[in-house]
Amino acid sequence: MSFRIENTPFVYRAGFVVFFVMLVSVTASFAADITFTSSTTVAAGDNYGNVFIRNDGTVIEMSGGTVTKDIALYDASKLNMSGGTIEYDINIHNSGIATVFSGAAILDDVYVYDSGTLLLRGGAISDNLQAYGSTVVEIGDGSIGGNLGIHDSCETAIHGGSTDYVLWADGNSEVFIYGRNLAIATSGGAYGYGVVTGLWANWAPFQIDFDTSSTYTHVDLIEVPEPATMGMLVLGGLAMLRRRKHGTSK
Numbered sequence: 001m002s003f004r005i006e007n008t009p010f011v012y013r014a015g016f017v018v019f020f021v022m023l024v025s026v027t028a029s030f031a032a033d034i035t036f037t038s039s040t041t042v043a044a045g046d047n048y049g050n051v052f053i054r055n056d057g058t059v060i061e062m063s064g065g066t067v068t069k070d071i072a073l074y075d076a077s078k079l080n081m082s083g084g085t086i087e088y089d090i091n092i093h094n095s096g097i098a099t100v101f102s103g104a105a106i107l108d109d110v111y112v113y114d115s116g117t118l119l120l121r122g123g124a125i126s127d128n129l130q131a132y133g134s135t136v137v138e139i140g141d142g143s144i145g146g147n148l149g150i151h152d153s154c155e156t157a158i159h160g161g162s163t164d165y166v167l168w169a170d171g172n173s174e175v176f177i178y179g180r181n182l183a184i185a186t187s188g189g190a191y192g193y194g195v196v197t198g199l200w201a202n203w204a205p206f207q208i209d210f211d212t213s214s215t216y217t218h219v220d221l222i223e224v225p226e227p228a229t230m231g232m233l234v235l236g237g238l239a240m241l242r243r244r245k246h247g248t249s250k
């Protein structure tokens with residue numbers, strides 16, 4: 001046997017050093033839960049576990065950093081997320097409002113409950129966006145990788161963004177889709193349950209596939225006016241204002 005007893009102390013010492021380095025790195029990456037009850041910022045270098053946002057008027061501006069679990073909003077609090085990563089979910093309760101901008105990454109889901117609001121202006125939700133209760137969802141840009149589920153009395157407006165998601169709408173929900181050359185089919189599409197096709201206001205083509213046979217009954221199409229029509233409307237409005245002003249300035 002080539003093993004020699006006088007080597008073991010060194011082996012033990014090396015083992016202890018490896019263990020100690022591992023312990024330090026585990027401690028360094030440990031992220032504690034936090035509750036915010038007044039406005040503040042979350043920025044690059046910040047690292048939290050679960051984040052709870054409470055109290056009316058609390059505004060959290062998140063421009064960077066990492067949340068290794070969920071962010072939950074309560075009361076009439078707000079989250080403005082323009083950067084950083086949430087490794088699990090955003091849960092919006094009560095009258096909370098979360099606005100997600102370009103640069104933000106939510107690696108799992110967003111859930112909107114009660115009278116909550118989710119404004120997706122950019123950024124990426126990797127999995128599902130699910131809205132319940134009397135909630136408001138607005139999608140102007142950004143992406144959703146999984147399902148867009150609109151339930152109960154949720155009102156949703158979609159006027160942009162990448163449409164890799166599949167739309168599921170049920171309950172008393174309504175989904176307003178704003179665009180140009182809009183067309184709805186009650187069959188066909190990727191799942192056979194129908195599809196909306198058209199162009200966004202910026203002329204980018206899109207297709208939204210339905211996930212259930214009754215989703216189309218919750219969908220309303222709203223044509224965005226042409227720029228020329230918009231101009232006429234503005235001119236018409238100005239003329240009307242001028243008439244009204246003259247009429248009342250006697």
Ligand SMILES: [Ca+2]
Nearest residue numbers: 108109127128
């Ligand atoms: Ca998920």
Ligand SMILES: [Ca+2]
Nearest residue numbers: 088089108109
């Ligand atoms: Ca989740």
